[in-house]
Amino acid sequence: MDQFKKPWTASPDGYRVPYAVFTDQAYYDQEQEHIFRGETWSFVGLEAELPNKGDFKSTTIGDTPVIVTRDQTGQLRVFKNLCMHRGALLVREPRGNVKSFDCVYHQWSFDLTGALRGVPMRRGVRGDGGMPAAFDMVNFGLDALRVESLNGVIFASFSRTVESLASYLGAEIVETIQRIFNRPIRIMGDYHQYIHGNWKLYAENTRDPYHGSLLHLFHNTFGIYRATTQSGVSHMDATKRHSLLKVKPYAATSNESDDNEVYKDVRSYNTEFHLQDASVLAGRKEFDDGVTLIINAIFPNLLLQQIANTLAVRQSVTYAPDAFEIVWTLFGYADDDEEMQMIRMKQANLIGPAGLISMEDGEAVEIVQDAVVRDGKMTSILAMGGGHSCNTEHMITEGPIIGFWENYCRYLGLTSERAE
Ligand code: FES
Ligand SMILES: [Fe+2]
Known part of the structure; x- marks a missing residue:
């Protein structure tokens, strides 16, 4: 792995990650030992x-x-x-x-x-x-x-020396878990999604607010997340292992000329598309803070989400450098009335392996895996938002992905300028 230390650096034009990290068995084996069986929860x-x-x-x-x-x-x-x-x-x-x-x-x-x-x-x-x-x-x-x-969310660790779970997560992530798991839940069911790709491509995808309104036509066209109509924040814990993306509608309503200006060349903004059954988006406000979308990636294997009224945990299970599974567990609250249960069921069409929003994420992982297979020495470029792992009060950034890689290098003992 030594030969890959060089490209793993931050330079003025961005942060680079060698593609070998998605394909080499040696990285995969080190991850099992130092991340999944290491000092983590x-x-x-x-x-x-x-x-x-x-x-x-x-x-x-x-x-x-x-x-x-x-x-x-x-x-x-x-x-x-x-x-x-x-x-x-x-x-x-x-x-x-x-x-x-x-x-x-x-x-x-x-x-x-x-x-x-x-x-x-x-x-x-x-x-x-x-x-x-x-x-x-x-x-x-x-x-x-x-x-x-923590509030019914179970974590385990192979380590005898790892810090407490609350300290590992940090205060803002603890609050996010407490906010969603604020009362007894009712499990609705699971999706199992097998992906022919490396698990870290999904760790990147779920720390990537930049792609949200570009890749996902449904997000953008039907206004679930559009950078011009919703404000978002991109936060990390102090160690930058975990990422928290939160979206709220702007107080002022959407301005169509803004949308047309920002998204005029964007494939995923298409005003020609209309829903035949708009009830798939019918929902209820259920959190007082007005936050309508939360994507909380918890290092190394959990994603906690609130997309409108869909609540879910997604667990990444690794099989090989080019194979992993996402186990989605959908839930509501034990005190949901019948109408709320139906709302959650209907909105469940947005997520999961064939979800109107989520299906593109699995595909995005696979098209990277397919392309980089023989080009391990080439690197990606993470530059949006400045190429730094810092918190931002907007979503036009790749900062949390850099935070992930800095920690990855730290756990595996690899050289990363910004990991020091
Ligand atoms: S009883 Fe378990 S392997 Fe023999
Ligand atoms: Fe996505």
Whole structure:
């Protein structure tokens, strides 16, 4: 990886990232060790997915399989999904309710605290076989991760030394989670989106307010986000790991001549398009602060969104340098009335793999991956907004993407001028 240190620099005309970072296995392996299994907190689920004792879900952090469960005392626990006997995947179902985790291979049985409770044939069969006298079940409990939950959003860490979750997130991100998860939620369902691209292209995409009103015809043409009609802010936490994009309508209503001026050459602003069923955009104001759109990217694997009345978490799961999955979990509030449930269902058409807004993001990731495959030494240029990772009170910037890369370099021990 040394040969790529050079282009990874900030220069007066912008910040450059070598494309090899999206294609090389060596980077991918380092990320698993130093980011996903390093000094970070990764999203693993929502408490509403595990309401009862014995409920579990299986998921992954990076590409390491883990089990999230609620034990018999109600405590949340996260374990590596790996049998302590010979390494089999212990839980193979996506979710369920159990009294113990029983490995299918030789049926070692673990309780919900991770302790090994049963080993068939431990004392042999009719005097034959059996485990040695020195074998002590106490030494073979499941490998436990640290767990913290913030307003029902569950994070886990492989690190024993990582800072607390609140400190890792920073005050503004904590407030954003508390604002959205302000009362009990009701899970509506999942989308699973497989993307033939590198997970970091999606980390860039979700920290990129610049593309919002250019790539997305629906956003722009139907006014969900248009730089001329909505004001936005692009903030990061103090370490610049996380990004928070927030949009609010301007107090004055849209001025069509402004729109036509700014977007006159932009493909995605097309006044010829009309909705046959405008009710897909019918919604309700539900937050007093007037913010209508939040895209909150939390390093390394979570995106929390509020787009109109659609609320969702998106978890990135990595498979390979050119393959990852986004697990979208949509939710509303437990006290939503029937009309509100219908509003959220209808607006769900905007997001997910085929969403009227979101489908272009998956495609944007893939067209980069396809193009850079043999040009690892070439670099991108991140210059919009000045080529710096700073907070802005506007959205015409690529600053949060640079913040992501500075942290990426820091975690992987790579040289980045701005990471120092
Ligand atoms: S690998 Fe799990 S019991 Fe043998
Ligand atoms: Fe997008």
